[in-house]
Amino acid sequence: HDILTAEVLRRRLIPVEHPSPHENALKPFYHALATNMPQNRLVRVLHYGDSQIEGDRISSFLRRRLQGRFGGGGMGLLHAVPHSHQPVNVRQTNSSNWSKVLLSELPRGTVGYKFGVLGGYSEIVVPRRSQQRGGFNEAWIRFQRQGAHHLTARNFSQIKLFYGYNNEPFIASISYGESIHDAYMTPPTPKASELKWQAPIRFHNFQIDI
Secondary structure (H helix, E strand, O other): OOOOOHHHHHHOOOOOOOOOOOOOOOHHHHHHHHOOHHHOOOOOOOOOOOHHHHHHHHHHHHHHHHHHHHOOOOOOOOOOOOOOOOOOOEEEEEOOOEEEEEHHHOOOOOOOOOOOOOOEEEEEOOOHHHHHHOOOOOOEEEEEEOOOOOOHHHOOOEEEEEEEEEOOOEEEEEEEOOEEEEEEEEOOEEEEEEEEEEOOOOOOEEEEEO
């Protein structure tokens, strides 16, 4: 039996399969990597898979290697409500009045089939009593950096909130260092949109309040 060494693993590598007739579908992406183009332009990678990528298993390895060689950082896209297992370098929690709607459950949610690239979305559940009385409803999402400081996935510098199809206005703010640092008054929005905040590297805990 072969001893499991780096050379043995290299011999067992299986190339990415490109289905016919789209053998060149990823050629521009490979060209960008080979010519060092990511140093000058933003390149985003979406990793789709089944249960083998739960808990950030395969994705974390690929992310670490790509970010280590070509730059960049952060975890990428996350549900407002953690979906299955948590990613490796970010600990996420949320208030109990969030509800997640996954692709397998559509169209149970309030926005039909607008489920996005994550195959689902999250929404704030408004109690029926609050609907009758009117007034404000509050929800929050918290993020905490985890792992060693040299890990690129934990060293994100921005936080974006993708939202949309809300019939009522809302205020969204971000807090870190025990202070609120920025807030948006968001009107009713009949389409997908985004809010963006800075996330200084020296802080470890962040909270979005809605």
